[in-house]
Amino acid sequence: MGRGRLILIEGLDRTGKTTQTSILTDRLKPNAQLIKFPDRSTTIGKLINQYLTDKNFNLPNQSVHLLFSANRWEVAENIKETLLNGTNVILDRYVYSGIAYSAAKDVDGMDLQWCLNPDKGLLKPDLTLFLTNESNDDAERDGFGEERYENVQFQKKVKKQFYAAFTEFETPNSNTLKLVDVTNKSIEEVSEEIWKLVQPILSNKEENQEFSFF
Ligand code: T5A
Ligand code: NA
Secondary structure, rough: OOOOOOOOOOOOOOOOHHHHHHHOOOOOOEEEEEEEEOOOOOOHHHHHHHHHHHHOOOOOHHHHHHHHHHHHHEEEHHHHHHHHHHHHHHHHOEEEEEEEEOOOOOOOOOOOHHHHHHHHHOEEOOOOEEEOOOHHHHOOOOOOOOOOOHHHHHHHHHHHHHHHHHHHHHOOOOOOOOEEEEOOOOOOHHHHHHHHHHHHHHHHHOOOOOOOOO
8 A cells, every 4th residue: 555645725715725625535534634724723823823813913924934834844744644654635725825925925035935945845745736716706705805815916916926836846747736727616516626636646556655845
């Protein structure tokens, strides 16, 4: 039996990541574990949660960036062990969110490379699915606008930075990155599309036993 696969679902706010990562995990159970970033339950995660939800709670941009990264390192070993035990790990956001949201702030010195540095050494997903919504519908979905980064202007900048990060860190034509257009699609339609993209990488578990790292 090969190691589990690390599968990441990324996207802008309200594109359906949490909905889809939980459907996918349920579909693969008991052979999958879901991990969501930020994990707001840890000590570091509680600070992140306060920063996101309380507009009067301010921290330097660099500090916030490092907290998000630290929050990933808290569970890095657990992810690796789970994969080695043969269980797949499904991620709801990860390194690319970390880079894109911080780089989109246009703070002097916080370029892509600076943003990646603290995440260097984390496991790279075997497959990254990026959910895109070409209409502005996500802004109409329940809850949009409640948290710090949820405004249409900023989301446009974040999208640009996601693509910049993919160009920098994904090998072209390596089949490790797939875009999933969710525009005007139902939850079921999106989950079927995701299922089709995930199956091939689960069926060739004997290959690619090596881990790769950011
Ligand atoms: N962040 C995160 C950083 O800055 N750095 C980092 O390193 C990381 C990891 C919180 C913020 O933190 C930033 C990015 C974020 O701004 P979060 O906790 O993932 O990150 O944010 P959440 O608020 O939990 O999640 P999102 O807002 O991103 O929403 P999701 O998970 O994309 O969307 P989901 O599944 O919750 O769905 C939203 C609504 O739409 C409906 C759902 O039922 C729900 O009501 N919906 C659909 N409606 C119609 N059609 C469909 N196909 C639908 N799919 C879902
Ligand atoms: Na979410």
